[in-house]
Amino acid sequence: MKFSDQLREKADSIWNASFEHPFVRGVADGTLPIECFSYYVKQDSYYLSKFSQVQSIGAAKALDFHTASQMAHHAKSTFDAEHMLHEGFSKELGLEKNAEGHMADEPAPTAVAYTNHLFSVSYKGSLGDVIAAILPCYWLYWEIGERYKGANPGHPIYQKWIDTYGDEWFETLVKEQIDRLDEYAEKASDEEKKRMEAIFITSSRYEYMFWEMAYTLEKWPV
Numbered sequence: 001m002k003f004s005d006q007l008r009e010k011a012d013s014i015w016n017a018s019f020e021h022p023f024v025r026g027v028a029d030g031t032l033p034i035e036c037f038s039y040y041v042k043q044d045s046y047y048l049s050k051f052s053q054v055q056s057i058g059a060a061k062a063l064d065f066h067t068a069s070q071m072a073h074h075a076k077s078t079f080d081a082e083h084m085l086h087e088g089f090s091k092e093l094g095l096e097k098n099a100e101g102h103m104a105d106e107p108a109p110t111a112v113a114y115t116n117h118l119f120s121v122s123y124k125g126s127l128g129d130v131i132a133a134i135l136p137c138y139w140l141y142w143e144i145g146e147r148y149k150g151a152n153p154g155h156p157i158y159q160k161w162i163d164t165y166g167d168e169w170f171e172t173l174v175k176e177q178i179d180r181l182d183e184y185a186e187k188a189s190d191e192e193k194k195r196m197e198a199i200f201i202t203s204s205r206y207e208y209m210f211w212e213m214a215y216t217l218e219k220w221p222v
Contacts, residue, residue, distance in 0.1 A: 135203070
């Protein structure tokens, strides 16, 4: 079994919880309150601004030019996706970017915690650790796009969100990162693979928490 398949199997219960989360299901059937989605867009804008930085750190940790260029390409693709998707949403939802270039008035606790996890891994770990940390975001969204492909939420914003992550261009990016992690794992020690597994699981848990954050309009308690 490939290392990526092992990770996917171990994270299955967490990912199934994401598939069935009322935020995700609400997007697919059109019942999600728009204020929850608007909050998600603002927080996701913040998250993606940090995510692309982590991808860039991964590029710097690559030991060959091809991998470095591909990781840099992924960072650019994240920016392009954010521009393509979130710019459209921001206009329809009446959102504006702040001086830092994202739309979150104040990053929510989960958004801060998740991105801090990514930065901690990227600064302390190997390229394999970085990919293990960022892969759940790619992979889970792709599976959501596949699972709910053909859904008819009756809302143009929700339809666009579903269609984006079920598109072939996104599938190509996801599979490229899965293959890269498997290539790295082939040369990794058992200790390294255990560390990558723990990182992958933590990121998977944060993905679930991100839905919950948006659905509950999470705020700082004090």
